[in-house]
Amino acid sequence: xxxxxxxxxxxxxxxxxxxxxxxxxxxxxxxxxxxxxxxxxxxxxxxxxxxxxxxxxxxxxxxxxxxxxxxxxxxxxxxxxxxxxxxxxxxxxxxxxxxxxxxxxxxxxxxxxxxxxxxxxxxxxxxxxxxxxxxxxxxxxxxxxxxxxxxxxxxxxxxxxxxxxxxxxxxxxxxxxxxxxxxxxxxxxxxxxxxxxxxxxxxxxxxxxxxxxxxxxxxxxxxxxxxxxx
Amino acid sequence: xxxxxxxxxxxxxxxxxxxxxxxxxxxxxxxxxxxxxxxxxxxxxxxxxxxxxxxx
Amino acid sequence: xxxxxxxxxxxxxxxxxxxxxxxxxxxxxxxxxxxxxxxxxxxxxxxxxxxxxxxxxxxxxxxxxxxxxxxxxxxxxxxxxxxxxxxxxxxxxxxxxxxxxxxxxxxxxxxxxxxxxxxxxxxxxxxxxxxxxxxxxxxxxxxxxxxxxxxxxxxxxxxxxxxxxxxxxxxxxxxxxxxxxxxxxxxxxxxxxxxxxxxxxxxxxxxxxxxxxxxxxxxxxxxxxxxxxxxxxxxxxxxxxxxxxxxxxxxxxxxxxxxxxxxxxxxxxxxxxxxxxxxxxxxxxxx
Numbered sequence: 001x002x003x004x005x006x007x008x009x010x011x012x013x014x015x016x017x018x019x020x021x022x023x024x025x026x027x028x029x030x031x032x033x034x035x036x037x038x039x040x041x042x043x044x045x046x047x048x049x050x051x052x053x054x055x056x057x058x059x060x061x062x063x064x065x066x067x068x069x070x071x072x073x074x075x076x077x078x079x080x081x082x083x084x085x086x087x088x089x090x091x092x093x094x095x096x097x098x099x100x101x102x103x104x105x106x107x108x109x110x111x112x113x114x115x116x117x118x119x120x121x122x123x124x125x126x127x128x129x130x131x132x133x134x135x136x137x138x139x140x141x142x143x144x145x146x147x148x149x150x151x152x153x154x155x156x157x158x159x160x161x162x163x164x165x166x167x168x169x170x171x172x173x174x175x176x177x178x179x180x181x182x183x184x185x186x187x188x189x190x191x192x193x194x195x196x197x198x199x200x201x202x203x204x205x206x207x208x209x210x211x212x213x214x215x216x217x218x219x220x221x222x223x224x225x226x227x228x229x230x
Numbered sequence: 231x232x233x234x235x236x237x238x239x240x241x242x243x244x245x246x247x248x249x250x251x252x253x254x255x256x257x258x259x260x261x262x263x264x265x266x267x268x269x270x271x272x273x274x275x276x277x278x279x280x281x282x283x284x285x286x
Numbered sequence: 287x288x289x290x291x292x293x294x295x296x297x298x299x300x301x302x303x304x305x306x307x308x309x310x311x312x313x314x315x316x317x318x319x320x321x322x323x324x325x326x327x328x329x330x331x332x333x334x335x336x337x338x339x340x341x342x343x344x345x346x347x348x349x350x351x352x353x354x355x356x357x358x359x360x361x362x363x364x365x366x367x368x369x370x371x372x373x374x375x376x377x378x379x380x381x382x383x384x385x386x387x388x389x390x391x392x393x394x395x396x397x398x399x400x401x402x403x404x405x406x407x408x409x410x411x412x413x414x415x416x417x418x419x420x421x422x423x424x425x426x427x428x429x430x431x432x433x434x435x436x437x438x439x440x441x442x443x444x445x446x447x448x449x450x451x452x453x454x455x456x457x458x459x460x461x462x463x464x465x466x467x468x469x470x471x472x473x474x475x476x477x478x479x480x481x482x483x484x485x486x487x488x489x490x491x492x493x494x495x496x497x498x499x500x501x502x503x504x505x506x507x508x509x510x511x512x513x514x515x516x517x518x519x520x521x522x523x524x525x526x527x528x529x530x531x532x533x534x535x536x537x538x539x540x541x542x543x544x545x546x547x548x549x550x551x552x553x554x555x556x557x558x559x560x561x562x563x564x565x566x567x568x569x570x571x572x573x
Contacts (some may be wrong), residue, residue, distance in 0.1 A: 164452045181473075181477055245355055268525060
């Protein structure tokens with residue numbers, strides 16, 4: 001498998017994204033199970049923290065991103081359990097597609113799912129916790145950068161733990177400490193946006209961008225090794 | 231003068247118990263880990279012929 | 287499986303030295319590592335004497351209310367142990383890169399061995415840091431940037447070891463572990479910066495009420511400790527690496543044996559083909 005030119009890289013990525021989104025469109029597991037789960041988490045936070053609106057309002061950025069993280073785990077397990085069961089990883093390996101393209105495609109597919117999730121959760125916290133959003137540019141930029149980072153680490157670790165014993169328990173243990181900086185940075189950026197002190201927020205946004213770029217680079221570098229195995 | 235008295239009061243035997251706990255923990259854990267490693271090594275080594283253990 | 291290793295002990299002890307240098311015939315020790323170990327044991331005793339008795343307590347830099355007193359002695363184990371854990375994880379990352387490049391089993395064994403030793407040292411770093419914090423801050427745990435990022439590092443490498451246990455195929459395991467070993471190390475500075483900024487936001491950097499003057503006997507104790515920490519890491523690694531190597535050899539042997547058994551089974555099953563289920567059921571009840 002030789003590394004292709006940039007055009008074939010993006011063509012291969014588009015093929016993989018198309019496949020993953022079509023799969024979701026037909027099965028609707030994310031829409032019918034993970035999205036309701038995310039909303040349920042928001043409700044449970046309210047139960048745990050006393051439905052006193054002040055506490056919930058103050059904690060909104062953290063609760064939002066915590067709900068995103070938990071839902072990400074479910075979405076990832078769904079995305080890669082499907083592949084392991086049907087031997088799709090083998091098929092992708094034999095397809096002759098550029099490994100970096102496959103990685104970017106998988107990450108993009110997960111990113112689309114996560115953005116949908118964040119949209120629903122954003123509406124959810126506004127509705128349930130009564131938080132009025134401020135600084136829409138910073139909020140959207142944070143969501144995009146954090147999602148890119150989560151999707152990059154997520155697809156790297158999703159393939160890594162595919163076909164493994166005890167995968168369902170191992171993935172959270174591997175993934176959550178690595179994405180802890182995303183939780184910190186995205187929460188702080190959101191808090192800065194809500195407090196209308198966006199100067200501080202853009203620094204956290206910068207950290208999210210660095211995180212996303214680093215893990216996209218590692219994924220592109222490592223995916224060929226991961227796919228050629230066994 | 232007051233500061234000196236305070237320093238003297240702070241240097242109580244209580245401090246020594248924390249120091250002792252830290253040293254006991256470090257020495258103890260490293261010792262246990264070393265023993266565990268050596269025991270595991272013997273267990274595995276017993277199942278291998280000497281030509282597979284090149285350090286012998 | 288043990289039939290090949292049942293030779294008389296005398297045969298296997300040749301060349302293993304005598305007296306103190308005599309090593310266990312099945313163990314991971316060699317005369318060289320035994321010599322090293324003896325020197326190390328003596329050094330530990332000398333170090334304990336220097337660190338706990340000979341070196342003076344801290345009297346503070348200028349103002350005596352900043353003095354750490356006897357507590358300064360915790361630094362002589364905490365700093366070396368922390369240093370050794372970073373050394374161990376650096377070695378894991380280096381060996382992981384080397385594995386991805388060379389694809390030889392030895393580098394994988396080195397990465398695995400170093401990660402386990404590193405986890406032990408990291409746990410000790412946290413424990414001694416926490417004991418120090420009990421005096422410095424009055425609580426066992428403070429969300430201090432360095433303690434927090436060390437805790438996250440510990441969890442990441444526990445995950446690395448769990449991953450290694452979860453994969454049976456040696457080649458698949460080596461590749462995936464190498465990637466995780468690399469990611470884990472790349473993660474250390476990111477976690478450090480994010481946690482430092484995070485703590486810096488809500489409060490001023492923790493002002494230690496201690497300001498030790500590390501000089502003379504105290505400096506000597508600290509340097510001695512640092513040197514000893516590295517030496518201990520090396521000695522533990524010699525044994526842990528040999529264990530990992532032996533396990534890998536045993537594993538590949540086990541695979542060969544399993545393959546041979548499978549082949550023998552296939553040959554034996556051929557005459558009674560048509561009743562494979564009965565044969566399998568029989569095997570199940572009689573392992």
